[in-house]
Amino acid sequence: MxxxxxxxxxxxxxxxxxxxxxxxxxxxxxxxxxxxxxxxxxxxxxxxxxxxxxxxxxxxxxxxxxxxxxxxxxxxxxxxxxxxxxxxxxxxxxxxxxxxxxxxxxxxxxxxxxxxxxxxxxxxxxxxxxxxHAEILKTGVKRLRSKLGYTNIVYSLLPRQFTLSELQKVYEIILDQEIDKRNFRKKVGSLGLVKTTGKKRRGEANRPAALFEFTSRSLAVVNIL
Amino acid sequence: MxxxxxxxxxxxxxxxxxxxxxxxxxxxxxxxxxxxxxxxxxxxxxxxxxxxxxxxxxxxxxxxxxxxxxxxxxxxxxxxxxxxxxxxxxxxxxxxxxxxxxxxxxxxxxxxxxxxxxxxxxxxxxxxxxxxHAEILKTGVKRLRSKLGYTNIVYSLLPRQFTLSELQKVYEIILDQEIDKRNFRKKVGSLGLVKTTGKKRRGEANRPAALFEFTSRSLAVVNIL
DNA sequence: ATACTTAGTGTAATATATACACATAGTATT
DNA sequence: AATACTATGTGTATATATTACACTAAGTAT
Structure with missing residues (x-):
């Protein structure tokens, strides 16, 4: 043939x-x-x-x-x-x-x-x-910013365990905008995005922060922002 | 070379x-x-x-x-x-x-x-x-449904002029769910998705519906649903 | 003991989304 | 001419979600 x-x-x-x-x-x-x-x-x-x-x-x-x-x-x-x-x-x-x-x-x-x-x-x-490649990269940045807002994709950018401030920082850096701490925590909590580990990050020169991990490490649609 | x-x-x-x-x-x-x-x-x-x-x-x-x-x-x-x-x-x-x-x-x-x-x-x-092709098609349907919700993509499925009931019907058919008529009109109006033409659809056996057209016929991000 | 720094928390105001029913303007029928 | 019929067109009250905003807590460093 x-x-x-x-x-x-x-x-x-x-x-x-x-x-x-x-x-x-x-x-x-x-x-x-x-x-x-x-x-x-x-x-x-x-x-x-x-x-x-x-x-x-x-x-x-x-x-x-x-x-x-x-x-x-x-x-x-x-x-x-x-x-x-x-x-x-x-x-x-x-x-x-x-x-x-x-x-x-x-x-x-x-x-x-x-x-x-x-x-x-x-x-x-x-x-x-x-x-x-400049165009490809621009497309990538746009996609990442967009997906950050409506999925739990952020789990793939953080270590296994992290503090809520660190999590917030990731959004702030990538989206290049400040986020209100209390509102952010309220949202993350109500969505069930993260769970507590009971552990704390020690050795910093200030109040130790609680360590969290993601409840799910597979891509899911979740409206975060 | x-x-x-x-x-x-x-x-x-x-x-x-x-x-x-x-x-x-x-x-x-x-x-x-x-x-x-x-x-x-x-x-x-x-x-x-x-x-x-x-x-x-x-x-x-x-x-x-x-x-x-x-x-x-x-x-x-x-x-x-x-x-x-x-x-x-x-x-x-x-x-x-x-x-x-x-x-x-x-x-x-x-x-x-x-x-x-x-x-x-x-x-x-x-x-x-x-x-x-079954997989491609499934991916396409998913994409269409998703984009219907957060863009004005629907303009490309309707005639140049249309009634609000017709517009609503398009969403209902593709998303396979009923939508409240008043809330739908409120949303479409407040988003400025459509504009009136002054014309009416005549010749039907009931109250004639006003004809609208889209304010924009190029893809834009708009949260409709 | 005090200063310093980041963590952690609640409430009121505003905006958005939802649920819901009846009068209106035409055509079709008698 | 009157009446039935059918899709159009409209508002309000409630619930939910978003926003704005300031102080106390728990550590380390001096």
Missing amino acids: SKPYQKFKFVAAATDVVIFSLRGEALNVLLIKMKKKPYQGKWALPGGMVKISESVEKAARRHLQAKTGVSDIFLEQLYAFGGEKRDPYGRVLSVAYYALLPYDKSLMLKTTAEYADVRWWPVAKLPALAYD | SKPYQKFKFVAAATDVVIFSLRGEALNVLLIKMKKKPYQGKWALPGGMVKISESVEKAARRHLQAKTGVSDIFLEQLYAFGGEKRDPYGRVLSVAYYALLPYDKSLMLKTTAEYADVRWWPVAKLPALAYD
Whole structure:
């Protein structure tokens, strides 16, 4: 039987991953510095081609793991970027994903033959980016902000245990707006987002804060803000 | 310069379009009946390959136009379906879109050499579908329901002018739940979603209803429900 | 013992959402 | 001409959710 698709020239499929984490009181994203032309010296999102025998999501996880060493973190499809001129090498469709990393996890960032450098960048102060990665990143930030408001996604950005002030801070940093402490706690409590652990964070030079954990660590629709 | 992507076997890119419209007081979707094996007799979403020189969205519009004759209707990316076994012919990644068609527009549905039949199906009573199209469709219905609640997307399902009862009916049908008439009108009014035209719908065997139109016909975030 | 800093808590005012019933303006029928 | 019929169009009271706002508590550091 003839394979009908082969009468077309193929459009190739790749994936890029926007890896978010809070670092130093700011929303950061992991970028790699490119060694090769035409984007030599420019920074780019981790990513690469999708192999013929793996699903697109699996490819995203593979590239994520290759650059960061982590697996088993929040990963969700962001958008497929399919413009016909987005890659100067050839026709590549990229399915972008975004990943969220708790701020207590540090990474084994490793340079490779292909990449000169890997590091966190605050999304408010980005360097020049390769390809259409500025657009992908912007889409990712928008999605993250939006999902923060109507899901419990925040669990994937915090350590296992955390104080309510820390939780509030995460919202404040990402949404870039102050939140009233009492109203925030009232809301979080009434939604059943968190549960007490009985433990306290000690060793700080002030009143110790109670430690909480999330009642659920899987994505759920919850109107928080 | 060597093209690095060519050392991989390519994953090909296609697109499928979920075309929604209200027909006979139900949410319907346009499906085509397949002539060829291995899905002979099964129904499928309109779609096909992405050409090497066109963007993915343009490919979606092209396939939409080819099956329905319409252009210039609401079209938005739904999700990229990238499972490695979704197409028995070969490795095809499909970027699915969904389109919304006002219920006053009828289509010139045409069969082709490739397809035996084209018709509307109520989403509540679907036939057996080819590929992973049942999953794509389910994702589309979910997205439509969700977006109905927090955007003005409904404008793309109604005629240019409509009565408030008709508008309410659209929500009731798609969300499959009754809405209080007075509260609905209060909300729609206070959000400035619609404006009066001064005209009335005449010729019905009862009190004539005022005709409205949407204040905006481009997608905006508005909490309606 | 005192200063310092972050944690932790309640209430009143306002805004939003919900529940609910009858008069109105036409056409159709006699 | 009168009456029946049917979908349109409208307001108010109650419950719920959101907002604004200030002081005491529990530790560590001096």
